[in-house]
Amino acid sequence: MINQISKSTTIDWSSPDVLNQIVQNIKNPLDTIITASKPDTVDNKKSQNEIIFSSSKQINDLIEEILKEIKSKSVSLTIQGRPxxxxxxxxxxxxxxxxxxxxxxxxxxxxxxxxxxxxxxxxxxxxxxxxxxxxxxxxxxxxxxxxxxxxxxxxxxxxxxxxxxxxxxxxxxxxxxxxxxxxxxxxxxxxxxxxxxxxxxxxxxxxxxxxxxxxxxxx
Incomplete structure (x- = not known):
């Protein structure tokens, strides 16, 4: 929880590692929601679960793109080496x-x-x-x-x-x-x-x- 972090703690919000951890904290429970709401009906009408699944899947795809971007930035920083x-x-x-x-x-x-x-x-x-x-x-x-x-x-x-x-x-x-x-x-x-x-x-x-x-x- 953010409000549990000590005021003296300095967080580098631009750090790929920090951003990766934040996104993973969102992604993990989202995976659970997707699994739980995955439609298993053959009915042509969208059930509530189907709607939740579809929306959650779109968010998950977006998060995957963000993770790829964070990883690429992390690699580029490592390669860059010295000033x-x-x-x-x-x-x-x-x-x-x-x-x-x-x-x-x-x-x-x-x-x-x-x-x-x-x-x-x-x-x-x-x-x-x-x-x-x-x-x-x-x-x-x-x-x-x-x-x-x-x-x-x-x-x-x-x-x-x-x-x-x-x-x-x-x-x-x-x-x-x-x-x-x-x-x-x-x-x-x-x-x-x-x-x-x-x-x-x-x-x-x-x-x-x-x-x-x-x-x-x-x-």
Whole structure:
């Protein structure tokens, strides 16, 4: 019962395991109802049991779809592994120079890594926005804007704006490397930069190569 849960207990309602348990709690008694109301009459008229069976069966089918979706999300979270910022940091000296302290992924708990993965997901979902709203981002992450600043600083030693910029440019390089975009302006707009010259300057600062040079090198 929800009202029996201690007020000090924190429940992650976005967790696939939690959602799976909730749906299973609904599904188990529903299976009993379906079995009990399964029609066994040959009469052409629908009995009350037939109506209950039909409605319950539809609900059960819907729950099965929900369970499949939860399972797929659970698998994707497992496959995703580490936050992108760790890979970027380890392979890029320019990014390392932006961090106030050394990032040590081994000292970041799995819970905090999952938090960073979810944060990156929210950033990528809005990456084409020129002015990403930190208040909205903190709201989506269920923390205050001040807490967002503190947590990013404690985990990756960056300000939110620098962190977002690194991810924007990382996404831009991904678009170029995978031939998704071959126009500098298209790449810039895709990651939230309306000023192509400014975008090129930032990109060169992070990767020691301009977007134009990178595009030409892949042709």
């Amino acid at each position: 992108d910022i760790f890979e970027i940091y380890e392979s890029n000296k320019n990014v390392q120079g932006l961090c106030l302290n050394k990032i040590n992924p081994q000292k970041v708990t799995k819970l905090d890594q999952d938090w960073l993965i979810n944060l990156e997901k929210e950033i990528y979902n809005s990456i084409n926005q020129n002015d990403m709203n930190l208040y909205e981002l903190s709201y989506k992450m269920a923390v205050s804007e001040r807490q967002l600043h503190r947590k990013i600083a404690s985990l990756v030693h960056l300000t939110p704006n620098k962190y977002i910029r690194i991810l924007r440019l990382h996404k831009a390089k991904h678009l170029i490397d995978n031939y998704i975009q071959n126009s500098i302006s298209q790449v810039a707009y895709s990651v939230g930069y309306n000023d192509v010259h400014y975008f090129s300057k930032l990109f060169s600062g992070q990767y020691d190569i301009s977007p134009k040079e990178l595009i030409n090198s892949l042709r």
